[in-house]
Amino acid sequence: MKINAAIQLLPLKTNEDRYSVVDKAIDLINKSGLNYKVCPFETVVEGEPDAVYKLIQQIQIEILKNGCDELILNIKIHAANRDLTFQEKLEKY
Numbered sequence: 645m646k647i648n649a650a651i652q653l654l655p656l657k658t659n660e661d662r663y664s665v666v667d668k669a670i671d672l673i674n675k676s677g678l679n680y681k682v683c684p685f686e687t688v689v690e691g692e693p694d695a696v697y698k699l700i701q702q703i704q705i706e707i708l709k710n711g712c713d714e715l716i717l718n719i720k721i722h723a724a725n726r727d728l729t730f731q732e733k734l735e736k737y
Contacts, residue, residue: 645692645693645723645724645725645726645727646690646691646692646727646728646729647690647691647692647693647696647721647722647723647724647728648688648689648690648721648722648728648729648730648733649688649689649696649700649719649720649721649722650686650687650688650718650719650720651669651673651686651687651688651689651700651703651717651718651719652685652686652687652717652718652719653665653666653669653703653707653715653716653717654715654716654717654718655707655712655714655715656712656713656714656715656716657712657713657714658711658712658713659711660711660712664711665707665711665712665715668706668707668710668711669687669703669706669707670682670687672699672702672703672706673687673689673699673703676689676691676695676699676702678690678691678695678696678699679691679729679730681730686718686720688730690728690729690730693723696721700717700719703717704717
């Protein structure tokens with residue numbers, strides 16, 4: 645059963661440019677192999693629940709370990725008793 649998750653990273657305490665911290669998170673998302681779409685305020689991923697939750701945890705751990713002392717991760721999850729896909733949500737557009 646695939647779910648969708650919207651992931652918004654807000655770096656709070658970092659010596660780096662905030663966008664470069666966000667770029668690191670997007671790189672982790674890209675390397676995860678999950679289907680994803682980068683949007684202006686968040687990145688949306690699609691995948692099996694375990695893989696999505698593992699990715700969210702990995703983003704938190706890796707970003708805190710590599711250049712950011714404090715962050716906020718805003719997460720929105722859409723789940724159902726069936727696969728949820730980007731295509732289904734966007735097909736009429």
